[in-house]
Amino acid sequence: MNPFINALNWRYATKQYDTTKKLTAAQVDSLIEASRLAPSSYGLQPIKLFMVTNPAIRAKLRAAAWGQSAITEASHLFVFAVPTSMTEKDADEFIALVAKVRGMDISALKGYSDMIKAAITPRTPAQRTEWAARQAYIALGMLLSSAALQEIDTTPMEGFDPKQFDEILGLGKLGLTSVVLAAAGFRDSKDAYIGMKKVRFPKETYVTEVK
Numbered sequence: 001m002n003p004f005i006n007a008l009n010w011r012y013a014t015k016q017y018d019t020t021k022k023l024t025a026a027q028v029d030s031l032i033e034a035s036r037l038a039p040s041s042y043g044l045q046p047i048k049l050f051m052v053t054n055p056a057i058r059a060k061l062r063a064a065a066w067g068q069s070a071i072t073e074a075s076h077l078f079v080f081a082v083p084t085s086m087t088e089k090d091a092d093e094f095i096a097l098v099a100k101v102r103g104m105d106i107s108a109l110k111g112y113s114d115m116i117k118a119a120i121t122p123r124t125p126a127q128r129t130e131w132a133a134r135q136a137y138i139a140l141g142m143l144l145s146s147a148a149l150q151e152i153d154t155t156p157m158e159g160f161d162p163k164q165f166d167e168i169l170g171l172g173k174l175g176l177t178s179v180v181l182a183a184a185g186f187r188d189s190k191d192a193y194i195g196m197k198k199v200r201f202p203k204e205t206y207v208t209e210v211k
């Protein structure tokens with residue numbers, strides 16, 4: 001079978017982690033890299049990833065996430081955050097990077113820049129944040145998938161209070177808000193969810209071929 005599909009069947013949203021097993025630095029880097037390489041609309045990458053290693057802060061975050069144990073017991077905790085006020089400046093910053101990386105003159109990128117700005121400006125600040133959050137979910141998916149391919153367990157989590165997370169992590173003053181989490185580590189052999197059958201609607205009801 002396809003190794004990627006095997007990995008996706010192997011993974012599950014891990015509920016109980018083995019606190020004695022930690023990711024290596026190389027594994028951590030690979031997860032970060034997989035999410036950093038995620039595609040995003042126009043390539044804008046409106047995402048900041050916070051890796052929380054401070055145990056006291058993780059304890060506070062757990063209290064703001066319905067006490068979910070993965071927050072403190074998984075080897076690593078990642079918080080995906082997005083800007084609360086994307087502006088044309090974000091487009092300028094990205095265009096400057098494109099010019100630098102590809103050795104181009106900024107003026108040659110004016111059409112591209114205008115196109116991005118035309119996508120940003122008609123949206124309300126809330127719509128911009130929502131738009132950015134959609135990109136964060138792609139990065140989350142990349143992190144989860146790359147973890148599965150390496151037999152690293154993960155838990156995607158939306159069950160937390162973003163307001164409290166933003167406060168605890170000081171995201172507000174950075175113009176950011178938290179959207180989704182990923183815990184990563186290694187399953188505890190006592191996790192009741194190990195080996196549970198995957199529940200997915202069948203392909204027949206999922207896919208529609210439009211001929």
Ligand SMILES: Cc1cc2nc3c(=O)[nH]c(=O)nc-3n(C[C@H](O)[C@H](O)[C@H](O)COP(=O)(O)O)c2cc1C
Pocket residue numbers: 011012013014015068155156157158159160180198199
């Ligand atoms: C965006 C998102 C948010 C989720 N939030 C939580 C969560 O807060 N806590 C949790 O235990 N699982 C959470 N899950 C895991 C789902 O419940 C799980 O992915 C789903 O039941 C399918 O099971 P599987 O991932 O084990 O195949 C979340 C999943 C996603 C994609």
